[in-house]
Amino acid sequence: MMTALSLTLIMMAMSGSATALGIFYPFGSAAGDTFSNRSHNGSSPLVPLLRLFPFFGGAFQQIYVNHNGYLTFDQSLFQGASPSQFPLFLNIIAPFWADLDNREKGNISYQQYTTGDVLQNATQDINSYFPNVNFTATWVFVATWDRVAYFPNSGTETTFQVVLISDSNLSFIFMNYGDIAPPSMEVEIGYDNWEAHGSLRTCYPNNTIDVVNLHSSSNINVRGRWAFATSLQSEGFSCGYSSAPGIFYPFGSAAGDTFSFRSDDGSSPLIPLLPSFPYFGRTYQQIYVNHNGDLTFNQPLFQYVPNEFPENSTRDIIAPFWIDLDNRGKGSISYQQYTTGDVLQNATRDVNSYFPNVTFTATWVFVATWDRVAYFPNTGTETTFQVVLISDSNLSFVFMNYGAIAPTLQKAQIGYDTIGSSHHVSLRTFYPNNTIDVVNLHSSSNINVQGRWAFATSLRSEGASYDVVGVKLKVSSAENLSEDEIEERILKPFGDLLKKRGIDVSDIRLRRFYKTEL
Known part of the structure; x- marks a missing residue:
């Protein structure tokens, strides 16, 4: 027993360390860091930078690592118990601005690099997260708060890191999060400047940052890491995944x-499809990308209040995020189709991975993206999502990809529907009270890929209306259920489970049942 207990404790310690090192840049004694002095509400001395760091129109040759979880350039900022909310119109980078105290527990350290593996890793990361730039890092600055306590709760431990990266022209920031202790105080996370600002408060409901789960959050699909471009040539702050491939x-x-x-409430013009797209027994040669988050085939749809699926209407529709959107002041809506190249290879791989019972080679892909589009009339919001149509002219599939979705009280519809609703899926059926949890779509899935939902959207063979599959279920119940109760309480939940796997079960029905006394 003693041996087993010791082994368990060692494994837990190794697991915690591995989680931090997975996304953290090198830090601590092993990385040759300089350790800041132990003081409450203190700061490092002025740190001369080996390279100029461009930050929204300015360029800085020095920095201060302030103990309460932020960096400043012009002077140290001894801010106590309560951080100020952005915008402050100060040059400040705040990976975790809170009342911290390293006098008894934890370390605050920093290091900068101009050569070596750290620069290579930074170059690789930037080009991965921001594929529209061609970037080679020439300088990296890393500051780490390792298991530092809150004041006055000396028994707490909080770990995070900020990484500044530059090529003397472009600049980027990573904020990396390990374990964050539950705070009993306000926290501010983001950056501020006269030209631009961004706060993670805007990415969470009620402007309350979910600090305990920062280690599993991201805007670039890397758990525990947030990445931002911080030079005027770049995009700036985003809650979403618009730069995440x-x-x-x-x-x-x-x-x-x-x-x-x-x-507002607009649509693309008619888009001729390069090959036709099969969709549940019908074949389409044209499509419309409607601004309010849906695709239609025969005519545009300007409706901003969504209908619930099944509609039982006279139209086929694919709705990755049908809601009242407005791209006039913010965001973009764009589309593209492919018949050759890497996109088809990736689609082929993805479909065969998610639907292993088919042998599929994509011959056509259509991609429509809503990038940081605002809700109407809330022009300060940003919502990012994408729909991908894939076909080999016989079979068809739809992917719905989600970045950050801004909190909203508006009604949203997500899924697909067909003429007469013979085939339909609504994500409402997967959430409590039929209310879609839109804010967490980026971490949801029916195929075990965070942020992606995938559906098969064609009939398997022409001339047949259905793929008929018989399933025999054995169910134990203390109640004497009627046929209607079996349909409602057993078959319907079973059908919903199949829908989660992308299997259309609009016509699931009970053929026969037998009752046996136990």
């Missing part, structure tokens, strides 16, 4: 997209 197919100017014009 992890689950999104290529989009935007770099992908050669066509951009839809700016209008």
